[in-house]
Amino acid sequence: MSETSQTAKRAAGWSPLWHRLGQVGGVLAMLALTIIGLTAVTFVIGRIMPNDPVIAIVGQRASQDVYDAMYLQLGLDKPIWQQYLFFLRDILQGNFGTSVMTSRPVMEDILRFFPATLELATLGTISGILIGVPMGVLAAVNQGKWIDHVVRVVGLLGHSIPVFWLGMVALLVFYAKLDWLPGPGRLDFYFDGIVDPITGIIMIDAIIAGEWDVFKNAFSHAILPASMLTVYSLAYLSRMTRSFMLDQLNQEYILTARVKGLSEREVIWSHAFRNVLVQLITIIGLTYASLLEGSVLTETIFAWPGIGQYITNSLFNADMNAVIGGTLVIGVSFVGINMLSDLLYRLVDPRAN
Template sequence: MNQRAKSFAATLGSVLVTLFGLSVITFMIGRVMPVDPVLAAVGDNAPADVVAAARAAMGLDDPLVVQYWSYISNVLQGDLGQSVLTRNPVVSDIAHYFPATLEMATLALILATLLGVPAGIVAAVKRGSLTDQIIRVVCIAGHSVPVFVLALLGLLIFYVGLDLVPGPGRQGFIYDGMVPTVTGILLIDSLLAGDMGAFWDAAHHLALPVLILAYFSMAYITRMTRAFMLDALKGEFIISARAKGLSGWKVVMGHAFPNVAVQLITVLALTYAGLLEGAVITETVFAWPGLGQYLTTALMNGDMNPVVGTTLVIGAIYVGLNLLADILYRVFDPRVK
């Protein structure tokens, strides 16, 4: 028990160090970028003394350490500064945009897991067969074609060509703002409001971007599952399970898979983190009003507080999911205890 507490404390310590490093890096990004936050605030034509006064008021004349200190104490109090573009605090902007990203990434992860894990198991069990080859080709395509190409192709085929899905955006304009925001997740909010029209509209809009992201992630999940399963199926304990007289299916699901499940947790956590941060590109293609689009718009306009704040939040999510995988690892693998 003491041992366990110790190793957990070590993990937590390393998480804190990582978060500190993350905050330093994002802080530095805001300082070294060739964007002058003063000019962005006072405008290009402001006289020199106004610029200087604004610079002093923003604390930019202080030494970097002092600036970092005031930055980090603000961050710890939940203040990521204000966006020049939206005139809102960055924190409330993130709270507004993040649910859209979360909704899309979570659905994509669920779909990718439901398809990818069984596909990987089947490919490993039927190694070298036609099924394995087909799964491999599908996965190579999903993994090697950049996601924005897939997204554009998807729009071209299913929106322009076949007219099966609505175009870019998260909602049809007639439903825009019709559903009161509770969670920010449209599928849930529309159900809470009892508006089935809005629900199906949101689902319809989600379909293509979720499919594209799921396909991309599934390729990775399948490949990893297959590799882990091949490894597990080589184990001597597989021979003893078969020597007990168990059927092939029981050997695969009852003996090989439990050995793989723990490793898969890490893969899924990293995939989820990748989906949340990697959605930047997909959101641009689909004009999805999520965190990625917020970040790109801010970046293009030199609005540094949202850039730094969003980067910090995405990084923190990444660290958080890693920590979660670590905790689940301890819960599910008897050998770690």
């Protein structure tokens, strides 16, 4: 083989790799631009809010000298573009300022409260996948039959019933009346402090410490709030799975597989569902990100100490550092998960390239 042909062969081998690396670089560049845009919007909203950040820190009774000193310390005398650059610099350093409500650094509060939201959203997403995806497949296979109608009604109800109403009914029935499950909160008070917060997720920390009583108590507390998020996720996932499966079951390769004598189980799960699974990657990512972002009402109803409740309480107390910091973390998480799911979709399915 000539040297020219060997060089051409090596170049052909490197071409797909460079193509993939280019895709990854493009996704990361888009992620960076999106995050910069998110910080800009958050900064502007924080500046146009009617609350005075200086008053929120020094209080209404502070003297003019104290007010002016804090005004200069916050850099509010600088041009707006320079304030934004300072704001961006502090964010890149992980500095969101100090919370007026807790008197702790906002980043410290976020690291304390965000794992609780992560725990709840993860449980809701996993439960939604385990229940919603089989429901969608079952509905598609039995299109037009009673089971299909039941799944569609369940999906409609999951999107229609207000979370706050469903949560209050769940507390009334399973906690107040039947006493099957514990009430609001993340853990009973007599279990507080037993487990060191290594990850911030109590169930994982309890397993690491070997405290199975703490694990059981934390799990029982998570059942009701996680079920509220499960209702939403399974409704969305079942509807999308049904739609994807119906599209695949009408393809010619399904007819060919049946003509070859394959069992219906093989046709559904080994052929149709395999292609649906690729499409579901993006949908699962969107669902997970939505639960991280939209668990505020669930956390409020069940007194769950997550980032959503933290942002809500901070907003009521005019604690703008905490509001902006928490909003940015949720926004970055949402964008990051969406970008990651899109990247995984492209890596798994070459047709999307």
